[in-house]
Amino acid sequence: MQTQAFIAQSPATSETVGVEISLKLYTYPKPDREPVKILVIGSKEAINSIIHTLHYHRFAEVFEWTDYLPAPTPERPLQTRPGEVMKALVKYCRG
Numbered sequence: 001m002q003t004q005a006f007i008a009q010s011p012a013t014s015e016t017v018g019v020e021i022s023l024k025l026y027t028y029p030k031p032d033r034e035p036v037k038i039l040v041i042g043s044k045e046a047i048n049s050i051i052h053t054l055h056y057h058r059f060a061e062v063f064e065w066t067d068y069l070p071a072p073t074p075e076r077p078l079q080t081r082p083g084e085v086m087k088a089l090v091k092y093c094r095g
Helices: 019-023 044-056
Strands: none
């Protein structure tokens, strides 16, 4: 399976600065940190491709992702908290 990297690499430096560091993302909660949920919805193959691409770019470790979850349905909609909003981006993977 051929994958396409969706996060650009910086050729200007030989040192790699992780995306987590540059975006000030953290794995563990603290009182001054707001949780942000990142969803990847698609086939298992496409999801794995995105997760491994994000791992390659140091966005998140593969083990940090949950196990596969059922996608929302009309009978089981996505649950949000008051005041939460969403944005979505659609990219396409070759299968």
